[in-house]
Amino acid sequence: MSFLALDIGNTRLKWAQYASAHPKAALLSQGAEFLENIDKLAEGPWHGMPVPKQVLGCVVAGDTVRRRVQEQMEHWEVVPQWVVASESEAGLRNGYDHPSRLGADRWVAMVGAYHRMLSQGAPLPMVVVMVGTAVTVEAVDAEGKFLGGLILPGHGIMLRALESGTAGLHVPTGEVREFPTNTSDALTSGGTYAIAGAVERMVQHVRSHCGAEPKCIMTGGAGWKMAPSMTRPFELVDNLIFDGLLQMAQRRFSSVAAS
Ligand SMILES: Nc1ncnc2c1ncn2[C@@H]1O[C@H](COP(=O)(O)OP(=O)(O)O)[C@@H](O)[C@H]1O
Ligand SMILES: CC(C)(COP(=O)(O)O)[C@@H](O)C(=O)NCCC(=O)O
Ligand SMILES: [K+]
Structure with a gap:
Protein backbone atom coordinates (compact mmCIF):
# COMPACT_ATOMS: atom_id res chain seq x y z
CA MET A 1 0.00 0.00 0.00
CA SER A 2 3.00 2.24 0.50
CA PHE A 3 3.94 5.45 -1.30
CA LEU A 4 7.49 6.27 -2.40
CA ALA A 5 8.54 9.92 -2.74
CA LEU A 6 11.70 10.78 -4.71
CA ASP A 7 13.66 14.04 -4.81
CA ILE A 8 16.49 13.86 -7.34
CA GLY A 9 18.73 16.90 -7.17
CA ASN A 10 22.02 17.66 -8.91
CA THR A 11 24.06 16.17 -6.03
CA ARG A 12 21.94 13.53 -4.28
CA LEU A 13 18.80 11.44 -4.63
CA LYS A 14 16.63 11.58 -1.51
CA TRP A 15 13.85 9.01 -1.02
CA ALA A 16 11.14 8.45 1.57
CA GLN A 17 8.65 5.62 1.88
CA TYR A 18 5.30 6.39 3.54
CA ALA A 19 2.44 4.12 4.62
CA SER A 20 0.15 5.84 2.09
CA ALA A 21 -0.06 8.85 -0.23
CA HIS A 22 -1.37 11.19 2.44
CA PRO A 23 0.27 14.17 4.22
CA LYS A 24 -0.34 12.54 7.62
CA ALA A 25 0.92 9.11 6.57
CA ALA A 26 3.56 7.42 8.70
CA LEU A 27 7.15 7.57 7.43
CA LEU A 28 8.37 3.97 7.05
CA SER A 29 11.93 4.50 5.83
CA GLN A 30 14.10 7.07 4.09
CA GLY A 31 17.58 7.65 2.74
CA ALA A 32 19.87 9.67 0.49
CA GLU A 33 22.43 8.60 -2.12
CA PHE A 34 24.96 10.60 -4.08
CA LEU A 35 24.11 10.37 -7.79
CA GLU A 36 27.17 8.17 -8.47
CA ASN A 37 25.59 5.47 -6.26
CA ILE A 38 22.03 5.41 -7.61
CA ASP A 39 22.58 2.33 -9.79
CA LYS A 40 22.82 0.24 -6.61
CA LEU A 41 19.49 1.26 -5.04
CA ALA A 42 17.66 -1.95 -6.00
CA GLU A 43 20.37 -4.23 -4.61
CA GLY A 44 21.07 -1.91 -1.67
CA PRO A 45 18.71 0.28 0.36
CA TRP A 46 15.61 -0.64 -1.68
CA HIS A 47 16.24 -4.40 -1.47
CA GLY A 48 13.37 -6.05 0.38
CA MET A 49 11.36 -2.84 0.56
CA PRO A 50 7.62 -3.60 0.21
CA VAL A 51 6.57 -2.79 -3.37
CA PRO A 52 5.20 0.76 -3.39
CA LYS A 53 1.71 1.23 -4.78
CA GLN A 54 2.54 4.69 -6.12
CA VAL A 55 5.76 6.56 -6.85
CA LEU A 56 5.87 10.35 -7.27
CA GLY A 57 9.10 12.22 -7.76
CA CYS A 58 10.75 15.37 -8.92
CA VAL A 59 13.98 15.30 -10.87
CA VAL A 60 16.17 18.21 -11.94
CA ALA A 61 19.29 16.13 -12.65
CA GLY A 62 18.40 15.36 -16.28
CA ASP A 63 16.85 12.55 -18.33
CA THR A 64 19.79 10.14 -18.05
CA VAL A 65 19.64 10.19 -14.26
CA ARG A 66 15.85 9.79 -14.35
CA ARG A 67 16.18 6.72 -16.58
CA ARG A 68 18.85 5.21 -14.32
CA VAL A 69 16.50 5.59 -11.36
CA GLN A 70 13.59 4.09 -13.31
CA GLU A 71 15.75 1.04 -14.01
CA GLN A 72 16.11 0.52 -10.27
CA MET A 73 12.30 0.31 -10.01
CA GLU A 74 11.62 -1.97 -12.99
CA HIS A 75 11.05 -5.10 -10.88
CA TRP A 76 8.22 -3.34 -9.01
CA GLU A 77 5.86 -2.95 -11.99
CA VAL A 78 4.83 0.46 -10.72
CA VAL A 79 4.82 3.37 -13.15
CA PRO A 80 6.53 6.34 -11.48
CA GLN A 81 5.01 9.78 -12.01
CA TRP A 82 7.36 12.74 -12.36
CA VAL A 83 6.20 16.23 -11.43
CA VAL A 84 6.30 18.91 -14.10
CA ALA A 85 5.56 22.43 -12.88
CA SER A 86 2.17 23.55 -14.21
CA GLU A 87 0.02 26.67 -14.02
CA ARG A 106 11.20 24.40 -6.64
CA TRP A 107 7.51 23.94 -7.45
CA VAL A 108 7.12 20.97 -5.12
CA ALA A 109 8.99 22.68 -2.26
CA MET A 110 6.69 25.71 -2.54
CA VAL A 111 3.63 23.45 -2.33
CA GLY A 112 5.08 21.87 0.81
CA ALA A 113 5.91 25.24 2.34
CA TYR A 114 2.51 26.73 1.54
CA HIS A 115 0.55 23.93 3.22
CA ARG A 116 2.89 24.00 6.20
CA VAL A 137 14.88 31.89 -3.07
CA GLU A 138 11.16 31.95 -3.86
CA ALA A 139 8.47 34.55 -3.20
CA VAL A 140 4.93 33.30 -2.62
CA ASP A 141 2.04 35.58 -1.63
CA ALA A 142 -0.54 34.77 1.04
CA GLU A 143 -2.99 33.49 -1.61
CA GLY A 144 -0.50 30.92 -2.89
CA GLU A 163 39.26 28.11 -7.39
CA SER A 164 39.13 27.56 -11.13
CA GLY A 165 39.12 31.28 -12.01
CA THR A 166 42.06 32.36 -9.86
CA ALA A 167 45.65 31.31 -9.12
CA GLY A 168 45.68 31.88 -5.35
CA LEU A 169 42.45 30.50 -3.93
CA HIS A 170 43.17 26.81 -3.33
CA VAL A 171 42.56 26.51 0.40
CA PRO A 172 40.63 24.30 2.81
CA THR A 173 37.10 25.17 3.93
CA GLY A 174 37.04 27.85 6.61
CA GLU A 175 34.65 29.27 9.18
CA VAL A 176 31.96 31.92 8.80
CA ARG A 177 33.35 35.11 10.38
CA GLU A 178 32.09 38.70 10.44
CA PHE A 179 35.60 39.94 9.70
CA PRO A 180 37.54 37.10 8.05
CA THR A 181 41.33 37.36 8.45
CA ASN A 182 42.48 34.42 6.33
CA THR A 183 41.69 33.13 2.83
CA SER A 184 39.71 30.08 3.97
CA ASP A 185 37.44 32.11 6.23
CA ALA A 186 37.14 34.86 3.60
CA LEU A 187 35.86 32.37 1.01
CA THR A 188 33.49 30.51 3.31
CA SER A 189 32.10 33.74 4.75
CA GLY A 190 31.80 35.35 1.32
CA GLY A 191 29.67 32.49 0.02
CA THR A 192 27.50 32.29 3.11
CA TYR A 193 26.82 36.03 3.26
CA ALA A 194 26.20 36.19 -0.50
CA ILE A 195 23.32 33.77 0.05
CA ALA A 196 22.12 35.46 3.26
CA GLY A 197 22.22 38.86 1.53
CA ALA A 198 20.22 37.68 -1.47
CA VAL A 199 17.63 36.17 0.84
CA GLU A 200 17.41 39.42 2.82
CA ARG A 201 16.73 41.34 -0.40
CA MET A 202 13.94 38.95 -1.29
CA VAL A 203 12.41 39.36 2.15
CA GLN A 204 12.41 43.14 1.57
CA HIS A 205 10.85 42.70 -1.88
CA VAL A 206 8.08 40.47 -0.52
CA ARG A 207 7.40 42.74 2.43
CA SER A 208 6.94 45.81 0.26
CA HIS A 209 5.02 43.98 -2.49
CA CYS A 210 2.64 42.13 -0.15
CA GLY A 211 2.47 44.71 2.66
CA ALA A 212 3.11 42.06 5.33
CA GLU A 213 6.06 40.41 7.03
CA PRO A 214 6.73 37.13 5.18
CA LYS A 215 7.09 33.78 6.85
CA CYS A 216 10.62 32.54 6.11
CA ILE A 217 11.23 28.86 5.63
CA MET A 218 14.41 27.03 4.60
CA THR A 219 15.22 23.51 3.43
CA GLY A 220 17.86 21.54 1.49
CA GLY A 221 20.96 19.48 2.29
CA ALA A 222 23.05 22.53 3.18
CA GLY A 223 20.27 24.49 4.95
CA TRP A 224 21.76 23.83 8.40
CA LYS A 225 24.98 25.55 7.25
CA MET A 226 23.09 28.73 6.35
CA ALA A 227 20.68 28.89 9.30
CA PRO A 228 23.04 30.58 11.83
CA SER A 229 24.00 33.32 9.34
CA MET A 230 20.53 34.53 8.36
CA THR A 231 19.47 38.09 9.20
CA ARG A 232 16.06 36.99 10.53
CA PRO A 233 14.40 33.87 11.97
CA PHE A 234 13.98 31.01 9.50
CA GLU A 235 12.09 27.82 10.10
CA LEU A 236 14.49 25.05 9.06
CA VAL A 237 12.56 22.09 7.63
CA ASP A 238 14.13 18.73 6.90
CA ASN A 239 12.59 18.15 3.51
CA LEU A 240 9.90 20.45 2.13
CA ILE A 241 9.98 18.46 -1.09
CA PHE A 242 8.62 15.33 0.59
CA ASP A 243 5.91 17.48 2.22
CA GLY A 244 5.00 18.87 -1.21
CA LEU A 245 5.06 15.48 -2.90
CA LEU A 246 2.67 14.11 -0.24
CA GLN A 247 0.27 17.02 -0.87
CA MET A 248 0.37 16.43 -4.62
CA ALA A 249 0.12 12.65 -4.27
CA GLN A 250 -2.95 12.94 -2.05
CA ARG A 251 -4.70 14.89 -4.79
CA ARG A 252 -3.38 12.88 -7.75
CA PHE A 253 -3.97 9.44 -6.26
CA SER A 254 -7.00 10.28 -4.10
CA SER A 255 -9.37 7.62 -5.49
CA VAL A 256 -6.80 4.83 -5.07
CA ALA A 257 -5.39 6.20 -1.82
CA ALA A 258 -8.83 6.00 -0.23
CA SER A 259 -9.17 2.28 -0.94
N1 LIG B 1 25.74 14.77 4.61
C1 LIG B 1 25.73 15.45 3.45
N2 LIG B 1 25.76 14.80 2.32
C2 LIG B 1 25.75 15.47 1.17
N3 LIG B 1 25.72 16.76 1.01
C3 LIG B 1 25.70 17.47 2.11
C4 LIG B 1 25.69 16.86 3.38
N4 LIG B 1 25.60 17.82 4.27
C5 LIG B 1 25.59 18.96 3.60
N5 LIG B 1 25.66 18.77 2.30
C6 LIG B 1 25.66 19.84 1.30
O1 LIG B 1 24.40 19.84 0.68
C7 LIG B 1 24.51 20.00 -0.72
C8 LIG B 1 23.64 19.01 -1.38
O2 LIG B 1 22.36 19.20 -0.86
P1 LIG B 1 21.15 18.46 -1.56
O3 LIG B 1 19.92 19.03 -0.95
O4 LIG B 1 21.33 16.99 -1.54
O5 LIG B 1 21.34 19.00 -3.05
P2 LIG B 1 20.57 18.62 -4.38
O6 LIG B 1 19.11 18.57 -4.01
O7 LIG B 1 20.92 19.72 -5.29
O8 LIG B 1 21.09 17.29 -4.83
C9 LIG B 1 25.95 19.78 -1.10
O9 LIG B 1 26.36 20.89 -1.86
C10 LIG B 1 26.70 19.71 0.22
O10 LIG B 1 27.55 20.82 0.35
C1 LIG C 1 17.63 25.71 -9.97
C2 LIG C 1 17.92 24.23 -9.99
C3 LIG C 1 19.21 23.98 -10.77
C4 LIG C 1 18.13 23.76 -8.53
O1 LIG C 1 18.67 22.46 -8.52
P1 LIG C 1 19.23 21.75 -7.21
O2 LIG C 1 20.10 22.70 -6.47
O3 LIG C 1 18.02 21.38 -6.37
O4 LIG C 1 19.94 20.52 -7.65
C5 LIG C 1 16.74 23.43 -10.61
O5 LIG C 1 15.57 23.74 -9.94
C6 LIG C 1 16.57 23.68 -12.09
O6 LIG C 1 17.25 23.12 -12.91
N1 LIG C 1 15.58 24.56 -12.46
C7 LIG C 1 15.20 24.83 -13.83
C8 LIG C 1 15.28 26.28 -14.15
C9 LIG C 1 14.37 27.18 -13.34
O7 LIG C 1 13.84 26.78 -12.29
O8 LIG C 1 14.15 28.32 -13.78
K1 LIG D 1 16.93 20.04 -4.38
Missing part, protein backbone atom coordinates in the same frame (compact mmCIF):
# COMPACT_ATOMS: atom_id res chain seq x y z
CA SER A 88 -1.52 25.51 -10.77
CA GLU A 89 -1.49 22.52 -8.44
CA ALA A 90 -2.35 21.77 -4.82
CA GLY A 91 -3.37 25.36 -4.02
CA LEU A 92 -0.40 27.05 -5.68
CA ARG A 93 -0.46 29.25 -8.80
CA ASN A 94 2.67 29.56 -10.90
CA GLY A 95 3.75 33.06 -11.97
CA TYR A 96 6.67 31.87 -14.14
CA ASP A 97 6.68 33.19 -17.75
CA HIS A 98 6.74 29.55 -18.92
CA PRO A 99 5.32 27.56 -15.99
CA SER A 100 6.77 24.20 -17.07
CA ARG A 101 10.31 25.63 -17.18
CA LEU A 102 10.29 26.18 -13.43
CA GLY A 103 12.40 23.51 -11.72
CA ALA A 104 10.10 20.73 -10.50
CA ASP A 105 11.90 20.71 -7.13
CA MET A 117 2.30 27.76 6.57
CA LEU A 118 -1.51 27.34 6.24
CA SER A 119 -1.52 24.68 8.93
CA GLN A 120 0.21 27.09 11.34
CA GLY A 121 -2.38 29.90 11.30
CA ALA A 122 -3.52 32.90 9.25
CA PRO A 123 -2.19 32.96 5.64
CA LEU A 124 1.08 34.92 5.22
CA PRO A 125 3.32 35.69 2.27
CA MET A 126 6.41 33.49 2.23
CA VAL A 127 10.07 33.39 1.31
CA VAL A 128 11.07 29.78 0.60
CA VAL A 129 14.81 29.07 0.50
CA MET A 130 16.28 25.79 -0.74
CA VAL A 131 20.02 25.31 -0.20
CA GLY A 132 21.23 22.43 -2.35
CA THR A 133 23.69 22.28 -5.25
CA ALA A 134 22.18 25.59 -6.25
CA VAL A 135 20.29 27.95 -3.95
CA THR A 136 16.78 29.07 -4.80
CA LYS A 145 0.74 32.76 -5.98
CA PHE A 146 4.40 32.14 -6.80
CA LEU A 147 5.59 35.66 -7.67
CA GLY A 148 9.10 34.72 -8.82
CA GLY A 149 12.41 33.58 -7.42
CA LEU A 150 16.20 33.83 -7.44
CA ILE A 151 18.73 31.18 -8.45
CA LEU A 152 22.25 31.43 -6.98
CA PRO A 153 25.24 29.11 -6.97
CA GLY A 154 25.44 26.93 -3.86
CA HIS A 155 28.47 26.88 -1.53
CA GLY A 156 30.29 24.18 -3.49
CA ILE A 157 29.81 25.81 -6.89
CA MET A 158 30.88 29.22 -5.59
CA LEU A 159 34.10 27.78 -4.17
CA ARG A 160 34.88 25.75 -7.31
CA ALA A 161 34.24 28.79 -9.51
CA LEU A 162 36.67 30.90 -7.47
Whole structure:
Protein backbone atom coordinates (compact mmCIF):
# COMPACT_ATOMS: atom_id res chain seq x y z
CA MET A 1 0.00 0.00 0.00
CA SER A 2 3.00 2.24 0.50
CA PHE A 3 3.94 5.45 -1.30
CA LEU A 4 7.49 6.27 -2.40
CA ALA A 5 8.54 9.92 -2.74
CA LEU A 6 11.70 10.78 -4.71
CA ASP A 7 13.66 14.04 -4.81
CA ILE A 8 16.49 13.86 -7.34
CA GLY A 9 18.73 16.90 -7.17
CA ASN A 10 22.02 17.66 -8.91
CA THR A 11 24.06 16.17 -6.03
CA ARG A 12 21.94 13.53 -4.28
CA LEU A 13 18.80 11.44 -4.63
CA LYS A 14 16.63 11.58 -1.51
CA TRP A 15 13.85 9.01 -1.02
CA ALA A 16 11.14 8.45 1.57
CA GLN A 17 8.65 5.62 1.88
CA TYR A 18 5.30 6.39 3.54
CA ALA A 19 2.44 4.12 4.62
CA SER A 20 0.15 5.84 2.09
CA ALA A 21 -0.06 8.85 -0.23
CA HIS A 22 -1.37 11.19 2.44
CA PRO A 23 0.27 14.17 4.22
CA LYS A 24 -0.34 12.54 7.62
CA ALA A 25 0.92 9.11 6.57
CA ALA A 26 3.56 7.42 8.70
CA LEU A 27 7.15 7.57 7.43
CA LEU A 28 8.37 3.97 7.05
CA SER A 29 11.93 4.50 5.83
CA GLN A 30 14.10 7.07 4.09
CA GLY A 31 17.58 7.65 2.74
CA ALA A 32 19.87 9.67 0.49
CA GLU A 33 22.43 8.60 -2.12
CA PHE A 34 24.96 10.60 -4.08
CA LEU A 35 24.11 10.37 -7.79
CA GLU A 36 27.17 8.17 -8.47
CA ASN A 37 25.59 5.47 -6.26
CA ILE A 38 22.03 5.41 -7.61
CA ASP A 39 22.58 2.33 -9.79
CA LYS A 40 22.82 0.24 -6.61
CA LEU A 41 19.49 1.26 -5.04
CA ALA A 42 17.66 -1.95 -6.00
CA GLU A 43 20.37 -4.23 -4.61
CA GLY A 44 21.07 -1.91 -1.67
CA PRO A 45 18.71 0.28 0.36
CA TRP A 46 15.61 -0.64 -1.68
CA HIS A 47 16.24 -4.40 -1.47
CA GLY A 48 13.37 -6.05 0.38
CA MET A 49 11.36 -2.84 0.56
CA PRO A 50 7.62 -3.60 0.21
CA VAL A 51 6.57 -2.79 -3.37
CA PRO A 52 5.20 0.76 -3.39
CA LYS A 53 1.71 1.23 -4.78
CA GLN A 54 2.54 4.69 -6.12
CA VAL A 55 5.76 6.56 -6.85
CA LEU A 56 5.87 10.35 -7.27
CA GLY A 57 9.10 12.22 -7.76
CA CYS A 58 10.75 15.37 -8.92
CA VAL A 59 13.98 15.30 -10.87
CA VAL A 60 16.17 18.21 -11.94
CA ALA A 61 19.29 16.13 -12.65
CA GLY A 62 18.40 15.36 -16.28
CA ASP A 63 16.85 12.55 -18.33
CA THR A 64 19.79 10.14 -18.05
CA VAL A 65 19.64 10.19 -14.26
CA ARG A 66 15.85 9.79 -14.35
CA ARG A 67 16.18 6.72 -16.58
CA ARG A 68 18.85 5.21 -14.32
CA VAL A 69 16.50 5.59 -11.36
CA GLN A 70 13.59 4.09 -13.31
CA GLU A 71 15.75 1.04 -14.01
CA GLN A 72 16.11 0.52 -10.27
CA MET A 73 12.30 0.31 -10.01
CA GLU A 74 11.62 -1.97 -12.99
CA HIS A 75 11.05 -5.10 -10.88
CA TRP A 76 8.22 -3.34 -9.01
CA GLU A 77 5.86 -2.95 -11.99
CA VAL A 78 4.83 0.46 -10.72
CA VAL A 79 4.82 3.37 -13.15
CA PRO A 80 6.53 6.34 -11.48
CA GLN A 81 5.01 9.78 -12.01
CA TRP A 82 7.36 12.74 -12.36
CA VAL A 83 6.20 16.23 -11.43
CA VAL A 84 6.30 18.91 -14.10
CA ALA A 85 5.56 22.43 -12.88
CA SER A 86 2.17 23.55 -14.21
CA GLU A 87 0.02 26.67 -14.02
CA SER A 88 -1.52 25.51 -10.77
CA GLU A 89 -1.49 22.52 -8.44
CA ALA A 90 -2.35 21.77 -4.82
CA GLY A 91 -3.37 25.36 -4.02
CA LEU A 92 -0.40 27.05 -5.68
CA ARG A 93 -0.46 29.25 -8.80
CA ASN A 94 2.67 29.56 -10.90
CA GLY A 95 3.75 33.06 -11.97
CA TYR A 96 6.67 31.87 -14.14
CA ASP A 97 6.68 33.19 -17.75
CA HIS A 98 6.74 29.55 -18.92
CA PRO A 99 5.32 27.56 -15.99
CA SER A 100 6.77 24.20 -17.07
CA ARG A 101 10.31 25.63 -17.18
CA LEU A 102 10.29 26.18 -13.43
CA GLY A 103 12.40 23.51 -11.72
CA ALA A 104 10.10 20.73 -10.50
CA ASP A 105 11.90 20.71 -7.13
CA ARG A 106 11.20 24.40 -6.64
CA TRP A 107 7.51 23.94 -7.45
CA VAL A 108 7.12 20.97 -5.12
CA ALA A 109 8.99 22.68 -2.26
CA MET A 110 6.69 25.71 -2.54
CA VAL A 111 3.63 23.45 -2.33
CA GLY A 112 5.08 21.87 0.81
CA ALA A 113 5.91 25.24 2.34
CA TYR A 114 2.51 26.73 1.54
CA HIS A 115 0.55 23.93 3.22
CA ARG A 116 2.89 24.00 6.20
CA MET A 117 2.30 27.76 6.57
CA LEU A 118 -1.51 27.34 6.24
CA SER A 119 -1.52 24.68 8.93
CA GLN A 120 0.21 27.09 11.34
CA GLY A 121 -2.38 29.90 11.30
CA ALA A 122 -3.52 32.90 9.25
CA PRO A 123 -2.19 32.96 5.64
CA LEU A 124 1.08 34.92 5.22
CA PRO A 125 3.32 35.69 2.27
CA MET A 126 6.41 33.49 2.23
CA VAL A 127 10.07 33.39 1.31
CA VAL A 128 11.07 29.78 0.60
CA VAL A 129 14.81 29.07 0.50
CA MET A 130 16.28 25.79 -0.74
CA VAL A 131 20.02 25.31 -0.20
CA GLY A 132 21.23 22.43 -2.35
CA THR A 133 23.69 22.28 -5.25
CA ALA A 134 22.18 25.59 -6.25
CA VAL A 135 20.29 27.95 -3.95
CA THR A 136 16.78 29.07 -4.80
CA VAL A 137 14.88 31.89 -3.07
CA GLU A 138 11.16 31.95 -3.86
CA ALA A 139 8.47 34.55 -3.20
CA VAL A 140 4.93 33.30 -2.62
CA ASP A 141 2.04 35.58 -1.63
CA ALA A 142 -0.54 34.77 1.04
CA GLU A 143 -2.99 33.49 -1.61
CA GLY A 144 -0.50 30.92 -2.89
CA LYS A 145 0.74 32.76 -5.98
CA PHE A 146 4.40 32.14 -6.80
CA LEU A 147 5.59 35.66 -7.67
CA GLY A 148 9.10 34.72 -8.82
CA GLY A 149 12.41 33.58 -7.42
CA LEU A 150 16.20 33.83 -7.44
CA ILE A 151 18.73 31.18 -8.45
CA LEU A 152 22.25 31.43 -6.98
CA PRO A 153 25.24 29.11 -6.97
CA GLY A 154 25.44 26.93 -3.86
CA HIS A 155 28.47 26.88 -1.53
CA GLY A 156 30.29 24.18 -3.49
CA ILE A 157 29.81 25.81 -6.89
CA MET A 158 30.88 29.22 -5.59
CA LEU A 159 34.10 27.78 -4.17
CA ARG A 160 34.88 25.75 -7.31
CA ALA A 161 34.24 28.79 -9.51
CA LEU A 162 36.67 30.90 -7.47
CA GLU A 163 39.26 28.11 -7.39
CA SER A 164 39.13 27.56 -11.13
CA GLY A 165 39.12 31.28 -12.01
CA THR A 166 42.06 32.36 -9.86
CA ALA A 167 45.65 31.31 -9.12
CA GLY A 168 45.68 31.88 -5.35
CA LEU A 169 42.45 30.50 -3.93
CA HIS A 170 43.17 26.81 -3.33
CA VAL A 171 42.56 26.51 0.40
CA PRO A 172 40.63 24.30 2.81
CA THR A 173 37.10 25.17 3.93
CA GLY A 174 37.04 27.85 6.61
CA GLU A 175 34.65 29.27 9.18
CA VAL A 176 31.96 31.92 8.80
CA ARG A 177 33.35 35.11 10.38
CA GLU A 178 32.09 38.70 10.44
CA PHE A 179 35.60 39.94 9.70
CA PRO A 180 37.54 37.10 8.05
CA THR A 181 41.33 37.36 8.45
CA ASN A 182 42.48 34.42 6.33
CA THR A 183 41.69 33.13 2.83
CA SER A 184 39.71 30.08 3.97
CA ASP A 185 37.44 32.11 6.23
CA ALA A 186 37.14 34.86 3.60
CA LEU A 187 35.86 32.37 1.01
CA THR A 188 33.49 30.51 3.31
CA SER A 189 32.10 33.74 4.75
CA GLY A 190 31.80 35.35 1.32
CA GLY A 191 29.67 32.49 0.02
CA THR A 192 27.50 32.29 3.11
CA TYR A 193 26.82 36.03 3.26
CA ALA A 194 26.20 36.19 -0.50
CA ILE A 195 23.32 33.77 0.05
CA ALA A 196 22.12 35.46 3.26
CA GLY A 197 22.22 38.86 1.53
CA ALA A 198 20.22 37.68 -1.47
CA VAL A 199 17.63 36.17 0.84
CA GLU A 200 17.41 39.42 2.82
CA ARG A 201 16.73 41.34 -0.40
CA MET A 202 13.94 38.95 -1.29
CA VAL A 203 12.41 39.36 2.15
CA GLN A 204 12.41 43.14 1.57
CA HIS A 205 10.85 42.70 -1.88
CA VAL A 206 8.08 40.47 -0.52
CA ARG A 207 7.40 42.74 2.43
CA SER A 208 6.94 45.81 0.26
CA HIS A 209 5.02 43.98 -2.49
CA CYS A 210 2.64 42.13 -0.15
CA GLY A 211 2.47 44.71 2.66
CA ALA A 212 3.11 42.06 5.33
CA GLU A 213 6.06 40.41 7.03
CA PRO A 214 6.73 37.13 5.18
CA LYS A 215 7.09 33.78 6.85
CA CYS A 216 10.62 32.54 6.11
CA ILE A 217 11.23 28.86 5.63
CA MET A 218 14.41 27.03 4.60
CA THR A 219 15.22 23.51 3.43
CA GLY A 220 17.86 21.54 1.49
CA GLY A 221 20.96 19.48 2.29
CA ALA A 222 23.05 22.53 3.18
CA GLY A 223 20.27 24.49 4.95
CA TRP A 224 21.76 23.83 8.40
CA LYS A 225 24.98 25.55 7.25
CA MET A 226 23.09 28.73 6.35
CA ALA A 227 20.68 28.89 9.30
CA PRO A 228 23.04 30.58 11.83
CA SER A 229 24.00 33.32 9.34
CA MET A 230 20.53 34.53 8.36
CA THR A 231 19.47 38.09 9.20
CA ARG A 232 16.06 36.99 10.53
CA PRO A 233 14.40 33.87 11.97
CA PHE A 234 13.98 31.01 9.50
CA GLU A 235 12.09 27.82 10.10
CA LEU A 236 14.49 25.05 9.06
CA VAL A 237 12.56 22.09 7.63
CA ASP A 238 14.13 18.73 6.90
CA ASN A 239 12.59 18.15 3.51
CA LEU A 240 9.90 20.45 2.13
CA ILE A 241 9.98 18.46 -1.09
CA PHE A 242 8.62 15.33 0.59
CA ASP A 243 5.91 17.48 2.22
CA GLY A 244 5.00 18.87 -1.21
CA LEU A 245 5.06 15.48 -2.90
CA LEU A 246 2.67 14.11 -0.24
CA GLN A 247 0.27 17.02 -0.87
CA MET A 248 0.37 16.43 -4.62
CA ALA A 249 0.12 12.65 -4.27
CA GLN A 250 -2.95 12.94 -2.05
CA ARG A 251 -4.70 14.89 -4.79
CA ARG A 252 -3.38 12.88 -7.75
CA PHE A 253 -3.97 9.44 -6.26
CA SER A 254 -7.00 10.28 -4.10
CA SER A 255 -9.37 7.62 -5.49
CA VAL A 256 -6.80 4.83 -5.07
CA ALA A 257 -5.39 6.20 -1.82
CA ALA A 258 -8.83 6.00 -0.23
CA SER A 259 -9.17 2.28 -0.94
N1 LIG B 1 25.74 14.77 4.61
C1 LIG B 1 25.73 15.45 3.45
N2 LIG B 1 25.76 14.80 2.32
C2 LIG B 1 25.75 15.47 1.17
N3 LIG B 1 25.72 16.76 1.01
C3 LIG B 1 25.70 17.47 2.11
C4 LIG B 1 25.69 16.86 3.38
N4 LIG B 1 25.60 17.82 4.27
C5 LIG B 1 25.59 18.96 3.60
N5 LIG B 1 25.66 18.77 2.30
C6 LIG B 1 25.66 19.84 1.30
O1 LIG B 1 24.40 19.84 0.68
C7 LIG B 1 24.51 20.00 -0.72
C8 LIG B 1 23.64 19.01 -1.38
O2 LIG B 1 22.36 19.20 -0.86
P1 LIG B 1 21.15 18.46 -1.56
O3 LIG B 1 19.92 19.03 -0.95
O4 LIG B 1 21.33 16.99 -1.54
O5 LIG B 1 21.34 19.00 -3.05
P2 LIG B 1 20.57 18.62 -4.38
O6 LIG B 1 19.11 18.57 -4.01
O7 LIG B 1 20.92 19.72 -5.29
O8 LIG B 1 21.09 17.29 -4.83
C9 LIG B 1 25.95 19.78 -1.10
O9 LIG B 1 26.36 20.89 -1.86
C10 LIG B 1 26.70 19.71 0.22
O10 LIG B 1 27.55 20.82 0.35
C1 LIG C 1 17.63 25.71 -9.97
C2 LIG C 1 17.92 24.23 -9.99
C3 LIG C 1 19.21 23.98 -10.77
C4 LIG C 1 18.13 23.76 -8.53
O1 LIG C 1 18.67 22.46 -8.52
P1 LIG C 1 19.23 21.75 -7.21
O2 LIG C 1 20.10 22.70 -6.47
O3 LIG C 1 18.02 21.38 -6.37
O4 LIG C 1 19.94 20.52 -7.65
C5 LIG C 1 16.74 23.43 -10.61
O5 LIG C 1 15.57 23.74 -9.94
C6 LIG C 1 16.57 23.68 -12.09
O6 LIG C 1 17.25 23.12 -12.91
N1 LIG C 1 15.58 24.56 -12.46
C7 LIG C 1 15.20 24.83 -13.83
C8 LIG C 1 15.28 26.28 -14.15
C9 LIG C 1 14.37 27.18 -13.34
O7 LIG C 1 13.84 26.78 -12.29
O8 LIG C 1 14.15 28.32 -13.78
K1 LIG D 1 16.93 20.04 -4.38
